[in-house]
Amino acid sequence: MQTFENAKAGDIVQALAERIIENRAYLSEIDGKIGDGDHGVNMAKGFGLAAERLKDKDASLAEALETLGTVLMTEIGGSMGPLYGVMFTEFAEKIEAVDAIDATAYSRMLHAGLEGIQSIGSAKVGDKTLLDSFVPAVEAFDAAIAAGRSFAEALEALTAAAEAGRDSTRDLVAKIGRASRLGERSLGVLDAGATSCAIILRELSGGARARLR
């Protein structure tokens, strides 16, 4: 059975932060089309802060996720502070005690994060939010495992589903949050949160996959 080591895998979060910072302008541009344009700026601020704290810490994945979650939750504000804050905190909590993370633990982690988001945000799939990336990604992961695929394959399925989910937001009318005021006018553009969520999931899963033993 494939697993990856929790210890020292905090680098994954560093890489994740780099990706978000790289995409700062892009994410704000997307948010600007139907939102207020702060998504990339705030995300980059939060992830950058966390990356700084983690520097040279040799943290485990759980520790790194915990740091990231806490920074987002306590220092960033906006929608993303609480939503991604709770997500990463839940991620961290679920793998805290796991040394070698297997598919089951990974799935448990994903579900906990998802539930965290849903408990404070109360959005549903189809509302044009990050859930449109997240939910199909988790489903694809679980389905792949249930179908007997390997952890690595399931991670690939997860990434692909997250990105398909992100792309699906283009054809959705926003039902929640800022963009929902726009009604039909929100059609035709990606959701900013779904886009950042796809980036996060790709990086996290890619990092895990590269470490599988």
Added chain:
Amino acid sequence: MQTFENAKAGDIVQALAERIIENRAYLSEIDGKIGDGDHGVNMAKGFGLAAERLKDKDASLAEALETLGTVLMTEIGGSMGPLYGVMFTEFAEKIEAVDAIDATAYSRMLHAGLEGIQSIGSAKVGDKTLLDSFVPAVEAFDAAIAAGRSFAEALEALTAAAEAGRDSTRDLVAKIGRASRLGERSLGVLDAGATSCAIILRELSGGARARLR
């Protein structure tokens, strides 16, 4: 000796107002380059108001000039209200008692207007103001008469000199008023007041010339 009748020549002022109103945007555009852009707007407002008052009045030139001068002086404000206000009021006063206006009366009128302006404005030729149109125009008129030219010829000389004077402002550095703050930056553009003054003098003198007997 050529003269023109004061009575009913108020139409000249009407035509003058039309010219100014036509040039509203142009005059403001020139003023905008090195001034505050209000010259055309304010001139058109004042001349338009006067034209309205004069409508169907069959006024003499003196009466019409008096109306114009008073409207400018009392209702327009800015630099042009007092300057052109005093000029037209002085014009009116000097020809008030003259039925048939000859070159001497016309010259007396011009000089009175000029002195009026200088008494309140204290600008000199070369300062890049309307005086750069006005002063050479009056000088050209007087010189033509002194040289034995006809009233009609002198009026033509006046117009030509006013326009040459206007053009000369392009190469002047403003020494007074708003544009003087710009120093060398005021080079290369016409002075707004010199431009409107040339329009006024052309229209007035053209109207007089057309009525000469």
Added chain:
Amino acid sequence: VKKFLNNPNEVVEEMLDGVVKAHEKYLKPINGSHRALAARSGPRPEKVGLVIGGGTGHEPCFLGYVGKGLADAVAVGNIFSSPPPDPIVQCAEAASGGAGVLFVYGNYAGDVMNFEMAAEIAEEKGIRVQTVLTTDDIASSPIEDREGRRGVAGNFFIFKIAGAACDRGLSLEACAAVTRKANLRTYTMGVALEPGAMPQTRRHNFEIGPEDMEVGMGIHGEPGVTRERIRSADEITDSVMDRVFNEMKAAPGDRVAVLVNSFGATPLMELYILFRRVQQRLAAKDILIEANWIGHYCTSLDMVGASITILHLDQELSELLHHPCETAFLKIN
């Protein structure tokens, strides 16, 4: 878009440095942080504390309304982003005089999540918290979904009423109730002619065509509810006032307060032209303007546009509106 800036990433910090120096008469940092500011004279024992807050980019909202008789503390977020829970909790603690704390803020997902977390933490610390969400933007949702609307410039009136109620020593429940009433009687609609630009990008998020305007504009630079052809000031005002009259059940003789608010770049001259028509429309219905404010009260960076807010007064609201206050941007005596 050109701006007076140093490091665009430090724009909020630098602004707050300026704010804290400029308004030290009214504001003091809580525990040294510029993200949680308390009124120098405001919080006092047995008075309900009023905590407001939200993102930056709306100046003088929210920090301009902190002081005696108005808000006791303000939590300050990043541009167009709610503050995180921590400064909100600090505000609650600073504002608390033992009689509970009232949170009043605009109804946005981010603000709701962060203020709710803060409220939980404050409750755990023994501070009773009640919350009123402002939802005055009548363009943002149909009347059936009044609770889903956003809070925009009407904040100004709702904060004022809340602050006065607190200052008069009402109970937490009574303060919340009258603030809720003020919110229900406050009607705002905004129109933008040009979007603003974030300091970090100095570009417009989106463009409004040369002949167009965004109607139902919020205060975060996001597009409005509909895009329409630009019309005359009176026609624009009429369409706003028609929407207001549709919801506000005002009878002849009723009194209102009016706020004509610039979104940032629209100058006073134009606001007065809008106010002129607002006054005409109200007068035609025999509705009296008891007080008015015209200027920059709740902005969206350098957006070109304006909003009109009507507060439908009753005796109680009128008294609270005129209750004295002393803050950096609103003084009533």
Added chain:
Amino acid sequence: VKKFLNNPNEVVEEMLDGVVKAHEKYLKPINGSHRALAARSGPRPEKVGLVIGGGTGHEPCFLGYVGKGLADAVAVGNIFSSPPPDPIVQCAEAASGGAGVLFVYGNYAGDVMNFEMAAEIAEEKGIRVQTVLTTDDIASSPIEDREGRRGVAGNFFIFKIAGAACDRGLSLEACAAVTRKANLRTYTMGVALEPGAMPQTRRHNFEIGPEDMEVGMGIHGEPGVTRERIRSADEITDSVMDRVFNEMKAAPGDRVAVLVNSFGATPLMELYILFRRVQQRLAAKDILIEANWIGHYCTSLDMVGASITILHLDQELSELLHHPCETAFLKIN
């Protein structure tokens, strides 16, 4: 450039309709005219009357500073144009309480001519008039020609001092003297990033390149004194403050009042960033900011830009600055 307008040719009239309705608590038309507005409580027997005025497009200058403790009457011109003598005379008559009238206005050719004619007429009517021209714009002429400088946002302080002197019952000569002193101790410099646009044309008079700014900008949309590359907010502030320090002979321990003024479209956020640096520069010289104002106080339509004004206080000016006043845009108590 988009604006909220009806008939562009009636923009001043429509604005004044709005102003007169909005501020009827402070202002009343003199003889029914909106071009001459008197303070409802202000003029009184034996008090020197303060008359201010100028063109429109500078709102809240000048009409926002009329009321108890400040100006007694304001004469209102067209956009960027001095009022004609008649409304100024009406203001003088309304403001006169028998102790003379003080005219305070910016040093512009048009204003000087119209106010001087009005002063003559008022004198003929038996009203003693003294005049103080404001010349606070340090960029507009070299120090040798201090009297030739223009009056810009420093008007705010100079009017305030003049109004307080009048309200305290000083003689006409004493009022003029202290106002003159205030003018001599007031230093302003402005920078524009984009020009404004006249309502009649809705176009910029001239363009400022994307990387450029106009330095030494006045308040009438005319180009500034020099065009420079745009720099950081701190660098801009430094160059202004260097010019101010060059002229203001302030010693450590001296006190000043500061005005950071938006020209129209520049939002508060950026003004605070400028103020932050002003404060740092003054503090480094041990100069104390006794009071500050940050916002839209003397504008130029929708111009993007800001000016910084320093009033070098002494004991007398400080007392007059803090003297109570109550106007639409300045309340001190």
